[in-house]
Amino acid sequence: MPDHYEVILRSITSFGLLLIGARILGKQTISKMTIFDFIASITMGAIAASLAFNTSIKFHLTFLSFSIFVAVVFLTAVISLKSKRGRKFFAGDPTIVLQNGKILENNMRKMRYTLDYLNQQLREKDIFNIEEVLYAIIETNGTLTVLKKPQYRYVTRQDLMIPEMQEQRLAIELIMDGEVMEQNLKQNNLSHKWLQLELDKRKLSKKEVVYAVLAANGNIYVDTYKDHIISPIDKE
Template sequence: MIITKVIGKHTITQMTYHDFVSSITLGAITGNIAFNTSLKSWNLIAALITFSGIAFLVAYISIKSRKLRKFFSGKPTMVIENGKILEQNLRKLKFSLDTLNQELREKEIFDIEEVEYAVLELNGKLSVLKKPEFRQITLKDLSIMSPDKAHFPLELIMDGEVIDENINQGGLSREWLFQQLNERGLAVNEVCYAVKGTNGGLYFDLYQDKIKNPTDPE
């Protein structure tokens, strides 16, 4: 846990070539520390610390140098350009048409003719830009004024406890929160979760939901 925190969150989210190798190697070394009694623990711990240092150094250097970042992590590859499938790039990536269609379907694209550009990112995910006629209409396209700026949700109560840090960060106060509770006839210990939403509205979820027969999906 400590080593993963030091190396960074990208180790578990993006999984580039470097991150993949680092994760596999660190897992193997950690597994040997836990279960391999034929090897000296000190040697394994030294290997773990050494490789962790190398992984951190490579990650740090990659941030500083774009050329080294491309070498260690690779670079995105175009697989569809101007609506045309780039078969040569697919072959280089060992990426079949079946896999390409599967990735598109996961993005709710069932007709490949809708795609203008498709790029296989460093983390193995497919990014897609649809042709203009297939893109979703936005408020700007309709010349409609957008609503007021949205705010990040602010959690006020969780598991029946007031989160003072969030209240202070949001420029609110306990007095304001208790006033909101009083207006709704609620006490803090009755509330499982309370959040101030992106539009400024308040949402309260109570421990007593008054749902006698919850629906179980089959």
């Protein structure tokens, strides 16, 4: 087989293997990762890249290596799911860096976590005054979780004793890209007649609608292909 045909075949196979591996290992591998997830993703990518273009390595050996690695990662995920000790070993523990508004220098030093980086992550959470913080914790995926002191927290409807509207469900997409979402209507006991009545109220037909969604509060948002905006700000 000519080299370029082999590379094409290997590249397609490599992509397929990565996709299958990601589906087996679950969404956690592609979300904000722990150290172990990061190592797993990097290694799987490296093996897949070798499979794609390194024709000097036999195909079945690379495939075997990739399969073994996916199996090992899957096994560690199962162990982490069933064992608290396993979870702690593979993912580690969260680390408190601020407690009762006081910086824990020893914990920061162990992680080689600087004050500059701490301030940066606090600013990303709209905290510019460190005195507002009651607790700050570095999670196992490297993100910073913050609990503010009570006097600096946002006021909620419950704090103000304001009655809230009950929301029993998620928003329901009715029309997307001009097509009626048949499955969503059926699952939520909504009829085409009801949908048409709602569109009639707005003097619209289904063909004019690009997106329609029934919000949890009962309101319907409808967006049409014709926006009737004379001068769009983001026109390209």
